Amino acid sequence: MIFENxxxxxxxxxxxxxxxxxxxxxxxxxxxxxDITKFKLKFSxxxxxxxxxxxxxxxxxxxGRIKLMRDAGKAVFANIEDESGNLQxxxxxxxxxxxxxxxxxxxVEVGDIVFVRGYAFVTRTGEFSMHVSELTLAxxxxxxxxxxxxxLVDIEIRYRxxxxxxxMNPEVRNDFKKRSIIVSTxxxxxxxxxxxxxxxxxxxxxxxxxNARPFVTYHNALGVNRYMRIAPELYLxxxxxGGFEAVYEMNRNFRNEGMDLTHNPxxxxxxxxxxYHTYHxxxxxxxxxxxxxxxxxxxEQIVEFDGTMxxxxxxxxxxxxKKALIEIGGLxxxxxxxxxxxxxxxxxxxxxANENLDLGHLQAELFDNYVEDKLINPTYIIDxxxxxxxxxxxxxxxxxxAERFELFIAGRxxxxxxxxxxDPVDQYNRFVEQMKGKEKGGDDxxxxxxxxxxxxxxxxxxxxxxxxxxxDRLVMLLTNKKSIRDVVxxxxxRPLKTETKESK
Numbered sequence: 001m002i003f004e005n006x007x008x009x010x011x012x013x014x015x016x017x018x019x020x021x022x023x024x025x026x027x028x029x030x031x032x033x034x035d036i037t038k039f040k041l042k043f044s045x046x047x048x049x050x051x052x053x054x055x056x057x058x059x060x061x062x063x064g065r066i067k068l069m070r071d072a073g074k075a076v077f078a079n080i081e082d083e084s085g086n087l088q089x090x091x092x093x094x095x096x097x098x099x100x101x102x103x104x105x106x107x108v109e110v111g112d113i114v115f116v117r118g119y120a121f122v123t124r125t126g127e128f129s130m131h132v133s134e135l136t137l138a139x140x141x142x143x144x145x146x147x148x149x150x151x152l153v154d155i156e157i158r159y160r161x162x163x164x165x166x167x168m169n170p171e172v173r174n175d176f177k178k179r180s181i182i183v184s185t186x187x188x189x190x191x192x193x194x195x196x197x198x199x200x201x202x203x204x205x206x207x208x209x210x211n212a213r214p215f216v217t218y219h220n221a222l223g224v225n226r227y228m229r230i231a232p233e234l235y236l237x238x239x240x241x242g243g244f245e246a247v248y249e250m251n252r253n254f255r256n257e258g259m260d261l262t263h264n265p266x267x268x269x270x271x272x273x274x275x276y277h278t279y280h281x282x283x284x285x286x287x288x289x290x291x292x293x294x295x296x297x298x299x300e301q302i303v304e305f306d307g308t309m310x311x312x313x314x315x316x317x318x319x320x321x322k323k324a325l326i327e328i329g330g331l332x333x334x335x336x337x338x339x340x341x342x343x344x345x346x347x348x349x350x351x352x353a354n355e356n357l358d359l360g361h362l363q364a365e366l367f368d369n370y371v372e373d374k375l376i377n378p379t380y381i382i383d384x385x386x387x388x389x390x391x392x393x394x395x396x397x398x399x400x401x402a403e404r405f406e407l408f409i410a411g412r413x414x415x416x417x418x419x420x421x422x423d424p425v426d427q428y429n430r431f432v433e434q435m436k437g438k439e440k441g442g443d444d445x446x447x448x449x450x451x452x453x454x455x456x457x458x459x460x461x462x463x464x465x466x467x468x469x470x471x472d473r474l475v476m477l478l479t480n481k482k483s484i485r486d487v488v489x490x491x492x493x494r495p496l497k498t499e500t501k502e503s504k
Contacts, residue, residue: 003142013181014107016310018137023103025140030115032063037084043120047128054121061117062087062130065137065167066110067145069249076105077129079112083173089116090123091132104135111141154308159485160493178297179475179487185271185296186250186471189289195246195272200235202252203227209233211390212255216266228254231468233391234275237420241461248272250471261483262412265492268471270394273420275462279403282417282467283380286407287316290474297478305410305480308376316378316407324381325363329370336363360385375408384418390430393417414474417467424457494504 003012015025036044038061046053055110064087075092093101095118108114117134142470145167146152152168159165166173187197205224207214209231219226232249239247250270257263267460274281291312294301301313325336332366335341342362346353353362363385382405386394389402404418421427431449475487485491 007144008142011109011140011144014109015140015142018107018140018300021103023137025137030063030136030138031061032115033061035084036062036064036080036082036148039087039120039130040085042249046120046125054119056119056121056131059117059133060130061115061134063113063115064399065113066108067111069108071105080116081170088123088127088129089118090121090129091116091118091135094405096135096294097134100135101437104137108135108137109141111136111143111145113139113141118188119502127338131173134261142396145240153423159491160496162489167214173498175475175479175487176489178479179471181296182293182470182475182478183250185291185497188274189292190248190270193246193285195248196237196244197252198239198244198247198249200232200239200249204229206450208450208453209391210253210255212500213257213389215254215256222236230255231269233468234450236271237461237464237466238453238456240273240275240420240464241456241459245275245462246273246376259492261368262473262476264484264488266490267484269468271468271469273464273465273466275464277465278463279382279405279417279419279467280467281463283316283318283405283407286417286467287378287467289469293474299478303478305393305477306482308410312375312479314377316380317381320383320406321363321367321381321385322383324371324375325366328374330365331366331370335368339404358387364388372408372413373411376410378407378409380405380407387433387449389418390434391421391427393421393423394426409477412473412477413470414477415467415469417465418465420461420464422457422464424454427457428454458488 018025033474042088043058046055062080062082064082066078067081067086068079070077070317074094075090078089079086080089081087091101091104096104115136115138116130116132118130118132121129121131123129145164152158152165157164158169188193191197203217203219203226207227207230209229210231211231214230215228217226217228218224232251233252236247236249248270251267251268252266254266255263256265259265291301294303294312301311302309303312322336325331326333335345337359339359339362342359342365343353343355346362346365346369349369351365353365355437357365367381383395384392384402384404384406386392386400386402389404392404394403395401396404402418404416406413407415421430431454435449472484472487476482476484479487480488
């Protein structure tokens, strides 16, 4: 049995006693008139009345969870809370039937959800409250809430039992409301620009669209492996080939990799593709989008994150990949173009150095270790090495450079965009090079060959630019949260010992 501690057993007994007395501890069809915040607004004027500060003629029904009870013998003060806010309620053996008052005092406890009906009044101490004339138990809580003054601070419990975290910490609910506003604003933004929202497969026959290890599952009816999608990119670009000119998808991706402050194995992103536009257009749209979201949240364009002020009001900086290595990373120009010198530099600073990596991937190691965490204000890094950009178009000026950017804010990658490679022969050859690198042991997250995607490009994809934005990291930034687990309702967690034993 799940409910085994002493207090839970006592509450189960209380629920059974109520049933034996003909009282259902889990009734239904209890309709409230309004939420607590609307109640406070509707009757806020009584605070200004000189004499009788009450509205006894206007009875209203509310519902909420009891967060606090103060027994004064023949009267009880309690605090109830719903999604909108909290309110003090008052009832006594005079406002309720005395026999029912005795049942309530014995059977209703902190954590229970109650339905109350009464009128607004102000107590002698000046607190706006409800004078309750009717109280019904709406749902009996078997598990006790944490003690009010210490609250729920254990981070493991907060993530594993998000429902309890939300009960005890209303600010957590507010953060996820902000997340919802961010998501809805993004949808509205792209719809107003003429983008079509689409849905593409979550299970792929080939792991592709990004460099990452996939989760593998098995389709019994087809008798084949399927890969939980790493990214929707290759399917969305098939739609561009098919004739759509502006599409987006906002949904989950899955990557079988480690978990840390910025990585969860399943995460939310938006990817959008825009025919007859360039990656420079995408950078402008992204700046516009972020400022629109900040306005929608009612925030200033200078946002605080982890004690640092980040300025969104100015045009975002743009700097080339190599220039960032030199000017921001402080690296010698002679090092960044010499594979052996890069390996020597990484090893001397105790960073991992894989000699099987090509020059572009080694430059990426330099970037990750010497540049990324220094990019605080919004900064576009542009013109990436082509070998780490297998789906990007080559620069006409320099074929070793990809027409690509990544947006960094507060030392984290927020967005990745580029002019799409639409030459089917070049794309095929890039896939081949990726597979060679994988076979050598240099890059075990490289793209697999996707012949159908190459075939799609063979029917001609118009000049297109595409971008992906990590929703979770964006929410982290705008809610001032340092861990991705704080902005994912139910983050991945290591199994408890009891769960591990049961699974065996």
